[in-house]
Amino acid sequence: MQTYARRLALVLAFTLLPLSGCKRTHQIIHHATSSEPDYTPQILADITPGHIDGMKYPDFTDIQAQVNNLYDMRDVDALWVKGGKPTAQADAMLQEFSNAMQRGLRPEDYDASRWDERVANLKSPEGAALFDVALTVNAIRYLNDLHEGRTNPAHFTFGVKGYNEKKIDAVTILNTQIIDASDVTAAVDAAEPQSLQYKALKKGLKQYLDLVPQDHSDPLPEMNPNAKSIAITAGYPALQSLQQKLTLLGDYSGDANATASSADLTEALKHFQHRHGLNEDGKLGSATIDALNTPLTARVTQIVDTMERWRWLNDDYQNAAIIVNLPEFELRAFEGTGNDHHEVFRMNVVDGKSDDDTHHTPVIADQMKYLVFRPYWNVPPSIARKEIIPHMQKQPGYLGAKNYETVDLKGNVVSPNIAAIDKGTQMVRQKAGTSNSLGLVKFMFPNPFNVYLHDTNEKALFTRTRRDYSHGCVRLQDPPKMANWLLRDNSKWDEDSIADAMNDGQDNKTVLLPKPIPVVVFYGTAWSDDGEMHFFRDMYGYDDDLEKTLNGGRPYPQKPMKAVTEKDA
Structure with missing residues (x-):
């Protein structure tokens, strides 16, 4: 009887060909010859409104066309259900949603706690269709979020070149690499940023997620910010708690069951201070105690926020030649590509003042094109x-x-x-001259903020631990080194000719670079350095701004929340 019904459906499909069109007829034939139930009417009913009740973010009109396209490619078949059960690939995606925090995303953004109920309702056509479409919507969101981030850097008035072109074809990836794949994880991995720092942060995230439930130490006694730092002695009342914290975080590597000496704990504390951008004196001051008392969940958030900003960068900037990390007050220069992308030098920098938001240095990804010796300011x-x-x-x-x-x-x-x-x-x-605020050379990557890298006549600032003193531009500790590296392939320039140009050359002399150099002025309050996690103060409140935006949920705002502010020096 069932075979007869399917044959009758085939006859009707061909009979209706002129009326329905080839595509729909193909769908009818496909469903008539398939052993699976035809969920087409229910699937279309769930897609058409662009809204599914019961999802955390029920409105999916922004990706409705993508959802439609994917189902059209598959004859409006169920993509994730076979034999009344989730496919292996569906189970893999549900596992991805549950473990989204391992990739720096929030599981509930992809309905992590709601799938058991949907699976329980798979026996009905309506339940199967809702499960299928909801999974498709969340899978597209998941891939998009992993690849380009959830938020638009323009909302924060940042200048990330190439962000608007940084799109992923989630439909094709799902159709060709996930729905029928034996290894769903590989396709998801490929959607993430491929920068070495992002991958290192991801490892650091797993480490700190594992540490969170292990932290049972008591907070250290707070200190008056104006009080003098104290040395670690046997009489310090919270010695045991201090040792527990330093041991858990890996700064102290001695026997956790034996009482450490004051000297050993002092060295461990210096290591902790080094990882947290603090004065490395081995003493307990208010800033050091605040950092020690910071919950590990807050450190997780710092890593996650930093990973989100990496997702904004396109391939030109994922492994940029020059990366300035503002909260760290550090510039790194790199050579090589891919896994051979390696650091060649680093130097201290001075950033924009943190106590005046008109002087905050923005996040920028752009191309350095020229430098100017003996510039005017x-x-x-x-x-x-x-x-x-x-x-x-x-x-x-x-x-x-x-x-x-x-x-x-x-x-x-x-x-x-x-x-x-x-x-x-x-x-x-x-x-121009030695008294000029820009010093004797500036390095230009034209951008709407008028921010650039430059020399300075205030050299003493580079010896300080905190270095936020500029009007918004980034001051370099060793500009001749930077100039020599940028011009290394130009036979007209070497250390001597650069020194001559800076000290005795023509005023405001522009020198074009042989080719544009990718520059990223970044904001990472978490950074992986030689396999260790480093953390820095959210001096501009950019992490705070990001968290507030993410907590607002979908749809995330796209327009700038404030006007571009011109910065200089």
Whole structure:
């Protein structure tokens, strides 16, 4: 009887060909010859509204076209259900959702706690279709989130070039690499960023997720921020708790069951301070105790937030030649590609001030194209109004004393006029030389914020542990080293010629780089260095902003939350 019914369906399908079209007829024939139930009406009923009640984020109109396309490729068949049960691939995806935190995502964003109930309802056509479409929606979201991140960097007024082109074809991946695959994990792995730092952070995330349930130590007694740091002695009241924390985190490697000596704990504390961007004096001060008392769940969040920012970067920047990590006050230069991407040097940097949000250095991914020896400093109008004009009003001759001059909008030197400076029709610039705020060279990757790397005449700042003192640009500890490395393939330049250009050369001399160099000005409060996790203060509150946005849920905002602020020096 069943065979007869299927043959009758085939006859009807061919009879209706002129009315229904080839595609629908093919679907009818396919379902008529399949041993599986035809869930097509129920699947279409779930897709059409672009909304499924019972999902954490029920509205999927933003990816509705992708969901439609995937089912069209598969004759509107159930993708994840066979014989009234989830396929092996469905089980693998459900496991991915449950373990999403291992990849820095939130399991509940993919309905992790809701799948058991859906599986229990698979026996009905409506239940099977709902399970299938809900899994497809969450799988597309999961792949998209892993590849490009959940949030748009433009929302935070960051300048990440190439983000809008950083798309993944989740439909093709599901159709060709997951729905029938023997190894779902491999396809999901490939959707993630391939940078070495991202992979290292992922390992660090697993380490800290494992540590969270093991932390049973008591918090250390807090200290007054103005009190002097104290040395570790046998009389310190929280010695046992301190040893437990340092042992758990791997900074102390001695016998966990024996009382450590003060000297050993001091060395362990120095190691902890090194990993947390603190003054490495081996003493207990308020900043060190705050870092020791920070919950490990907060460290997990730091790693997760940093991984999210890596997802914003396209292939040109995943393993960039120059990476500045702002919370670490560190620049790293790299050579090589892929797994051969290796660090060649690093140096301290000075970032924008953290106590004034108009001077916060933004996250930027762009191409360095040229450098300028003995640059002028063209003072941004906002800084001229806020800082230069008040000095001019109080101190006649201030501009000359500080090596400034005024120019018109064509760059011609003119007599200073406060009203014109205030109006923006006259610009203030600092002459080239050793007293110039930009020092003797700047490195340019044009961007809307007017942020760049440069030398400085305030060298003492590089010896400090915290180095947030600029108006927003990034100051380098060793600019000649950077210039020599960037121009290493240009036979006209070497250490001596670079030194001559900086000290005695032509003012404001532009030198083009042989080819653009990818630069990432990054914000990672977590960083993996030689296999160890390092953590830094959220000095600009960028992690806070990201968490608030993620906690707001889908759909995530796309528009900038504030205007671009020009920064300089």
